[in-house]
Amino acid sequence: MTPKQRDVMTSLKRQIHLLEIHYRHMKRQLRVLSEEFEEYPIIKAGDFTLAEVDGLVRLNQRLSSLEHYLREVGQQESARLDGRVADPNDPLDDYEIDATLYFAMRENDPGFDDDDDSFMTQRDLSLKCADTLADGIDHREPYMEFPARLNDIPHCWLFHDLYDGCYGLEQPALSLQDCLRVGWIWVDIAIRHQSSLDIDTGEWRQPEAPA
Secondary structure, eight states, rough: OHHHHHHHHHHHHHHHHHHEEEEEHHHHHHHHHHHHHSSSOOOOOOOOHHHHHHHHHHHHHHHHHHHHHHHHHHHHHHHHHHHHHTTSOOOOOEEEEEEEEEEEOOTTSSTTOSSSOOOOOOOOSTTTOOTTTTOOOOOOTTTTTTGGGGGGSSOOOOHHHHHOOOOOOSOOOOOHHHHHEEEEEEEEEEEEEOOBTTTTTTTOOOHHHOO
């Protein structure tokens, strides 16, 4: 090894050591930040104006309509794809229907940034088995106190999950105050086809019959 090569290796080892220190520091910061986001918002009735209560009721209504749409998409696509899975001449083995909902803040919100997506939270759903969507059940927690008539109307599952479901950094729960900051929802639905090709035979493997 030449002196120059030795110097390069020494420099690289030093840089790697500094990167490891920086990595550990950032990992600690991420853990602390993650713990803060994983805290569930405390539901407080507080002093909501009539207009704010109307806004929360409207959000619940919009999410209820969205549930019906997502459930219908899941049922229609499942019916079509189930037929393909059952067809022995079709290579389709299985499928998934996934939806991701991105809750974006209003453009007039002080935290809105034109250079950023401004997504406040997101929810990942499977539409293949969407039993909780548009199920007709009131998902409002009876032990929680909500402002005004929000105590008296059924809460759809998506609304309940928005303020009560926390799933890490990208999918935190929103306080009722933050729910009012949501201006629109980007709905991304993806259908994934799954097939298995046998290398030895060159044939598509058929799905195993249920036991």
